Amino acid sequence: MSLLSARDLTYIYSQKTPFEHKAVDSVSFDIERGDFIGIIGHTGSGKSTLVQMLNGLIRPSSGTVMLNGCDIWENPKEIRSIRFKVGLVFQYPEYQLFEETVEKDIAFGPTNMGLKELDIRQRVLDAASFVDLNSELLPKSPFDLSGGEKRRAAIAGVIAMDPDILILDEPCAGLDPLGRDVLLTQIYRYHKQRNNTVILVSHSMEDVATVCDKVMVMNRSHLEMFDTTQQVFSQGERLASMSLRVPQITSIVDTLISSGIPLDKGTLTVEKAVEDITEYMKREGRL
Numbered sequence: 554m555s556l557l558s559a560r561d562l563t564y565i566y567s568q569k570t571p572f573e574h575k576a577v578d579s580v581s582f583d584i585e586r587g588d589f590i591g592i593i594g595h596t597g598s599g600k601s602t603l604v605q606m607l608n609g610l611i612r613p614s615s616g617t618v619m620l621n622g623c624d625i626w627e628n629p630k631e632i633r634s635i636r637f638k639v640g641l642v643f644q645y646p647e648y649q650l651f652e653e654t655v656e657k658d659i660a661f662g663p664t665n666m667g668l669k670e671l672d673i674r675q676r677v678l679d680a681a682s683f684v685d686l687n688s689e690l691l692p693k694s695p696f697d698l699s700g701g702e703k704r705r706a707a708i709a710g711v712i713a714m715d716p717d718i719l720i721l722d723e724p725c726a727g728l729d730p731l732g733r734d735v736l737l738t739q740i741y742r743y744h745k746q747r748n749n750t751v752i753l754v755s756h757s758m759e760d761v762a763t764v765c766d767k768v769m770v771m772n773r774s775h776l777e778m779f780d781t782t783q784q785v786f787s788q789g790e791r792l793a794s795m796s797l798r799v800p801q802i803t804s805i806v807d808t809l810i811s812s813g814i815p816l817d818k819g820t821l822t823v824e825k826a827v828e829d830i831t832e833y834m835k836r837e838g839r840l
Contacts (some may be wrong), residue, residue, distance in 0.1 A: 593756070
């Protein structure tokens with residue numbers, strides 16, 4: 554049984570009005586425990602609407618979301634408990650900070666779960682550690698933090714609930730390259746240590762290629778592709794038809810393949826490209 558499934562999931566904005574718009578249309582998929590999924594797609598393709606349905610923030614117009622084999626809307630009065638199991642970090646999550654101290658902000662979710670004070674404190678410390686947030690910052694106001702620290706504090710607030718599934722909607726938006734790399738590394742480390750499921754929505758093909766095992770491609774409210782990261786990014790022409798591109802290193806390797814150099818199509822990282830090119834040059838006696 555899959556951890557999270559969608560069956561014919563559809564969401565219509567402004568239904569039965571002149572402004573009716575189908576944001577997600579008949580989407581179905583299965584996600585397993587331990588998957589690291591990337592979701593890509595052009596602006597307005599339905600990515601954010603889809604992930605908001607996965608944690609019960611918005612209710613589908615039709616179709617079902619199944620968590621551990623159960624419809625999350627089977628008992629609407631219990632929908633809040635689903636958000637403890639499927640945590641969602643919004644784009645620019647620092648705007649969600651509101652408590653007097655960083656510690657209280659991170660503790661907000663575990664407190665609402667009804668945990669004991671000692672357990673809450675431990676979860677706060679563990680979550681802060683996962684995102685490399687210095688414990689000296691916990692007594693401070695979240696509004697005194699730097700932009701990057703606010704981002705990490707907001708993510709720690711969701712991690713502290715220890716969700717089975719962590720969904721991040723453009724978590725690196727607005728960060729400089731170094732800040733983006735640091736945050737992605739922290740998310741990847743969290744995934745590996747907890748062996749939980751992570752879903753990353755991103756416009757950056759490089760970010761998705763670096764950390765994700767599988768990729769969903771949304772296009773005009775439909776799920777066009779769902780496969781391993783290498784398989785998805787090996788289909789550059791198909792992605793281009795959806796106004797998407799492959800990672801830069803993948804494009805460079807594809808150009809070399811077109812010129813007759815036998816490399817792996819769908820190469821995702823610079824390190825892999827260097828390794829393959831070096832091996833090729835050794836075989837050719839050029840090194």
